[in-house]
Amino acid sequence: MAVTWTNWVGNQSFEAEEIVKPADEAGAVAAVKRAAVAGQHVRVPATGHSFTPIVQTDGMLLDLEQLKGIRSVDLAKQRAVVGAGTPISELGEPLWDRGLALRNQGDIDSQRIAGAIGTGTHGSGTQFGSFSASMTACRLITASGDVIEVSESTPELLAAAQVSVGMLGVMTDVELQVKEKYRLQENFGYESFEDVMSTFYDRVARHRNFGLFWFPSEESAALYNIELPDGASAFDMCNVKVFEEVTGEVSDSDVINHRVDRSYRIYPMVYDPNFHELEYFVPLKKGVDAIRELREYMLKSLPISIFPMEVRTVGADNAYLSSQYQTDTMVISVSGMPGTEYWDYLRDVDALLGKYDARVHWGKLHFLTKDQLLARYPMAEAFIKIRRELDPTGMFLNDHLRQLFA
Ligand SMILES: Cc1cc2nc3c(=O)[nH]c(=O)nc-3n(C[C@H](O)[C@H](O)[C@H](O)COP(=O)(O)OP(=O)(O)OC[C@H]3O[C@@H](n4cnc5c(N)ncnc54)[C@H](O)[C@@H]3O)c2cc1C
Structure with a gap:
């Protein structure tokens, strides 16, 4: 059934063919496979705190609100695996209860973790990278419906996935470098x-x-x-x-x-x-x-x-x-x-x-143009190459992203 989606501030609104809210990763895989057969575009909405049309699609919205919570923590490495749909605001207390905390945060905590990672959301301080830089691994459903493990043992894929604005596929779990809890x-x-x-x-x-x-x-x-x-x-x-x-x-x-x-x-x-x-x-x-x-x-x-x-x-x-x-x-x-x-x-x-x-x-x-992208981001071509390999038909692109990354 067609659905109208609007972002938090109300400057982006569009109609998608349907919204699917899978209960787990298997449900998300099934939805991507169905979209592939139908030739449908797919985008993942999170909490819509972006001002740009990066959720927009004429096809399927795959909403991962049910894929949330802490899956596991590794206290020795200070890492936590969390569901991609987890709101940042729901990470603080459960991490604290395990003696851990996010290394840094931005001005709000309403975003879902994969939404924040997808755009390079950051706080302040040169000793910290963005949320994306804290992502050490993720599980990614690609356009074929396969789930791939991205990690430090696939460094090029990890560098592409960390800031990927949803263009490489659907992240279901993300692993974050965290730190000892602090006040x-x-x-x-x-x-x-x-x-x-x-x-x-x-x-x-x-x-x-x-x-x-x-x-x-x-x-x-x-x-x-x-x-x-x-x-x-x-x-x-x-x-x-x-x-x-x-x-x-x-x-x-x-x-x-x-x-x-x-x-x-x-x-x-x-x-x-x-x-x-x-x-x-x-x-x-x-x-x-x-x-x-x-x-x-x-x-x-x-x-x-x-x-x-x-x-x-x-x-x-x-x-x-x-x-x-x-x-x-x-x-x-x-x-x-x-x-x-x-x-x-x-x-x-x-x-x-x-x-x-x-x-x-x-x-x-x-207002970034393709020429500016190539001039100011030394690894933009490397990203585009990986994107084309993982999504040859452009299932995860939309008009806004296609101009820069097709
Ligand atoms: C009031 C306000 C304050 C803000 N403060 C800051 C700040 O301090 N620092 C900062 O850097 N930014 C800030 N932002 C920007 C905001 O953090 C980003 O735009 C962020 O991406 C929004 O997260 P979201 O969960 O709403 O994601 P959305 O905007 O819904 O989605 C962002 C992108 O992530 C993709 N995506 C989401 N989930 C997945 C998934 N599971 N798999 C693949 N792709 C996915 C979406 O398709 C989309 O392309 C702020 C925005 C607002 C409105």
């Missing part, structure tokens, strides 16, 4: 742009997780529910966010003065679905120059550029389509207001950051 202390600062920029790289080196929101106007902070000190102005100021790992006992005063809690309770923020986000990654060394230039441009472009600029960092990895492929990166994101004509503004941001060889977040708005 975080959260600290917020309120500082001028210049003060933060003049010490930016030092702060990146000193802190576990360092990130900031810069506000181009007085109204900007409220758009992301960010609280400032009483009576403080947001205009041209930064909200600086630092998380440090707490070792040893936590005293009551720590908890009162600075929020201290289990790591998975500290990371997530609360966002309203009021923004359409673009996020680009530039080599860390060029980052401060890039955001200085972007700040000038945003101040000139008001009011269309009213949303905060968020700045984070992510450490280098080896995944073929990763924005951090062999490069530490600065992550820069800006947003357009739904219902306004923000496309010219975002296109200008694309051109401005393009001068810094920006790579893109696959789940956030971008």
Whole structure:
């Protein structure tokens, strides 16, 4: 039966022929085999927290919401195998109960783990890669309906699968590198742009997780529910966010003065679905120059550029389509207001950051062309070759992905 699917923020909506919700991997295999016989396209939806049309299909939506939970843990290697449909928010407590935790997390924890892995979802901190870099193995149903084991003993396949936006097939289980459980202390600062920029790289080196929101106007902070000190102005100021790992006992005063809690309770923020986000990654060394230039441009472009600029960092990895492929990166994101004509503004941001060889977040708005893909992602051709071998008919492609990866 035809079904209409809409993403979380409401900027992507389409009609698929059917939605299938298998109870287990065998059910998912059967669905892929049936689609292969029918010549149907297949895409896996997760929680729809991507802004790009990367779930879209005219065929079958294969929803893995029932494939969730922790399958096994290896305490010696600090690894956990989890169902691909597990929400990140359902990993924190069961991992903690086993003495483990995710190494790093992003601004929200609503995504399913395979959705986050598929797009290179990340937190902040150059000592950490993205969720994709934490994936050490997975079980993948390919277009033929075969299940293949991807692992460190298949390094090229693993590097292709880690950031694959659902194009290599359907992941059913994923193995994650985790770490010993830890608590975080959260600290917020309120500082001028210049003060933060003049010490930016030092702060990146000193802190576990360092990130900031810069506000181009007085109204900007409220758009992301960010609280400032009483009576403080947001205009041209930064909200600086630092998380440090707490070792040893936590005293009551720590908890009162600075929020201290289990790591998975500290990371997530609360966002309203009021923004359409673009996020680009530039080599860390060029980052401060890039955001200085972007700040000038945003101040000139008001009011269309009213949303905060968020700045984070992510450490280098080896995944073929990763924005951090062999490069530490600065992550820069800006947003357009739904219902306004923000496309010219975002296109200008694309051109401005393009001068810094920006790579893109696959789940956030971008304008990447095939030529830019090949120029900025050294392993893009290697990815495309593996994709064609695993899916010669393009079962897992859609219009948006075909332009770049056919
Ligand atoms: C409010 C908000 C905050 C965000 N914060 C961050 C952040 O801090 N850091 C960051 O990097 N990003 C962030 N994002 C972006 C978000 O993390 C990514 O877009 C992520 O991919 C969304 O996960 P999802 O579970 O909703 O997946 P979806 O958007 O539903 O799917 C993402 C992709 O994964 C594929 N997929 C899902 N499951 C499977 C599977 N089992 N097998 C194969 N393919 C699969 C889908 O087909 C699709 O291509 C944020 C987005 C929002 C809306």
